Amino acid sequence: MTTQTETMFLPRRELGIERENDMFELLSKHFDGVTRGQFQKDLSEKNWVILLKRDGHLMGFSTLLVYETLFNQDPVSVVYSGDTIVSPEAWNSPALSRAWITCVRELRQSYPHGKYYWLLLTSGFRTYKFLPLFWREFYPRFDAPIPPEQKRLLDFLAKKHFGAQYDSQAQVVRFDQPQKLRDDMNLIPTAKADDPHVNFFLKRNPGHVSGDELVCLTELADENLTPAGCRMVRTRTNEHQSCHC
DSSP: OOOOEEEEEEEGGGOOHHHHHHHHHHHHHHEESOOHHHHHHHHHTOSEEEEEEETTEEEEEEEEEEEEEEETTEEEEEEEEEEEEEOGGGTTOOHHHHHHHHHHHHHTTTSOSSEEEEEEEESSHHHHTHHHHHBSSOBSBTTBOOOHHHHHHHHHHHHHHHGGGEETTTTEEOOSSOOEEOHHHHOOOGGGTTOHHHHHHHHHOGGGGGTOEEEEEEEOOGGGBOHHHHHHHHOOOSSEEEEOO
16 A cells, blocks of 8 residues: 655644644654643744645644844844654654755745744754754754854844743753653664764753753755755655645
């Protein structure tokens, strides 16, 4: 039997209660400390959602807040990732990554001012690994210090969103009510034990098991894509994708 994978990208206001229920159920299955109120609050603060379905069942999603702001009196466009989860059964599928990169590139047309950045919070090494896989330059990273201007921008955006919950020295957000990945989601596969990016994440964010979120920043520019990132843009497969951008 052929497995059909579908990705959808749509404004948050068009989700509907059935999709929201599916998202909450999937998030609760893989995170401890998830409450419906907290989930709804996070979702209400976002304006775009990416969904991954397999044979009609929700297998993953990512929520986004895309906006423009001013930094040092210059315009900046920002994609801030909220709740994101992919069920283990879909870890080997590139569908959500392809949809994310494709649709964020298309959204640039609606947010055209200044440079375009991804503000990422992550309490899991798998999400952090998206950065070196798809982007040439990103911070923080194991092999280069963050440039002062990038650090100032990261601090500015993090303080804007999280206030006193953001520790600028550690570059970590410690939420008052954190969501913690379940133990089986935090296990390091043997093949990843010597990965310098994974080891860096674990050392830089030792509180990840308690739900601490490492704040990361990368510029969303085509010239910053790795070869793997470029393939995500170019590749056309039999997977059905619909973007309502």
